[in-house]
Amino acid sequence: MFKNKNILIGITGGIAAYKIIELIRLYKKNNANIKVIMTENATNFVTPLTVRTLSNNPVYIKQFETDNLFPEHISLGNWADIFVIAPASANTISKIANGICDNLLTSIVCAFSKPIIIAPAMNCEMWNNPIIKENIKKLEKLNYNILYPEAGFLACGTSGVGRLCPIEQICEKTYEKLKYKNKKLSNKKIIITAGGTRENIDPVRFLGNYSSGKMGVALADAAYDSGAEVVLINTFNHKSNYKTITVSSAIEMQAALAKEKQNADCIIMAAAVADFRAKKIQKHKIKKESTDDNFTIELTRNPDILTELCKTKSNNQIIVGFCAESENLLENAKSKIQKKQCDYIVANDVSRKDIGFASDENEVYIIDKNLKIMKLDKTSKKIIAEKILEFIYGEN
DSSP, rough: OOOOOOOEEEEEESSGGEEEEEEEHHHHHOOOEEEEEEEEGGGGGGGGGHHHHHHTTTTETTTTOOOSSSSSHHHHHHHOOOEEEEOHHHHHHHHTTTTTTSSHHHHHHHOOOSSSSEEOOOOOHHHHHHHHHHHHHHHHEEEEEEEEEEEEOOTTEEEEEOOOOOOOHHHHHHOOOOOOOOOTTTEEEEEEEEEEOOOEETEEEEEEOOOHHHHHHHHEEEEHTTEEEEEEEEOOOOOOOSSSEEEOSSHHHHHHHHHGGGOOOOOEEOOOOOOOESSSSSSSOOOGGGOOOOOOOOEOOOHHHHHHHHOOOOOEEEEEEEEEESOHHHHHHHHHHHHHHSSEEEEETOOOOSSSTTOOOEEEEEEEEEEOEEEEEEEEEEHHHHHHHHHHHHHO
16 A cells, blocks of 8 residues: 555654554555654653654654754655654644744654645644634645544543544545555556445335445545546446446446446456346336235346356456355355356455445455455455555555
8 A cells, every 4th residue: 555655754742642653553554664753742652662663763853863964854854755744733733834943843844845744633722722723724725734633532631622533544644645646557447336236126116235335436436546447337326537337227237337348457346236136027116005914026036247247258357256245254255256257356244333334444355266365454445445456456
C-alpha cells in the first residue's frame, strides 16, 4: 500500500500522542518508510525511545542538533512524500496558521511543498475557541488537509468534540493523497460486479440477499484511482467518474458482462448473484387471498456466471471470484476456486457482524489457483480493495 513511500509524522504535545504509536505500526505494516518529529512537549506523553524503536529511525526533536550538511527542516522535508501532523495541538495549529517557525516541526511545515495532513486533538473548549476555528478555516483555504476531531469522552474528564479521529482514517487520508501519483493500471480494463441481484416473483416482490455492494464499489474506485478503465456492473444506482451499468437480475448481469468482457483484462465478480430465480414470474401481484397457508414458489437455477466466465476467458484475462461463507470459510473457498477454475477467490465470513454485508470494514482471505493464501486483516473496505489489486497485479 505504501511501498517506497516516505511518511513524515509530526507529534505535538497532547494526551492523544499515545495513539500515534498505533498509527506508526499501521504505516509500517503497509510497507511505509517512517520518520518522526516530536515537539518537546510531545515527549511528556510518549518517549522518543518508543517512537524510535517502532519507526526504526532516529526521532527528531530540536533544530540544528546534528551535523547534517543540510538543515533538518530542509533535509527531512526533501525526504518525505507527505507530512502527517497528529495529534495537532491548538498551539501548533495556531503557529502554522500564522507562519511561526520556532521549532523543528513548524519550520518543516513552512518549507514543505507536498501534501500536509493535520489531525487536531484537544479539549472541547479549546476546539470551540473562535481563534482556533478561524485558524482551521485559514489552513483549509491554504489546502491543508484537516481531519476533524470526534465527539466523545475526553482525557480532561469532560465530553465534547476534541478526540483524535480514528487512526484508520488518518491512514486512509494519507493513501488518498499519495495514490494519485500511482497509475500502475493505466493500460488495464477492469470490470467489477457489485451488489445483490434481485429475482422478481411478481411486480412487487423479489428474491434477494443482504449484499450492499460496498466492496464492489471500493474495488471499482481503487481500480479507477490507479488509472484503469473501469466498468462497474451493479444492482443499484451509483454515480461515479467511470462507466456504470445498472442491472437487477442474474440474467441481466450476465448479458451486461457478455457485452463488456471481450477486451477486459480483469473481471472481478464481487456481486452476490442469486443461485435461483422464480421459474415463472407472475404478471400481477400475488394476493394472499388467492393462496393457502403453504404457498409454494417453484424455482429454477440461474446461470453460473463465474463458471462460464472462467470457461470462456481469453489467455491473458484474469477472473476473480468472491466467496461469502458462514462456516468452513477456507475449505469452501478452496473447493470453489478448484471447481470454478478462476484465478483468484476472495473469501469473507458473513456470519460476523463487524464485517461483510453493509459494513464499511472487512476481513478477507485471498486464494490463488495454486491455493496460496494471504489474509487481509480487518480494516476498511477501501484499504482491502487496494490490497486485493496489489495482490493481483503486484505492488510495483
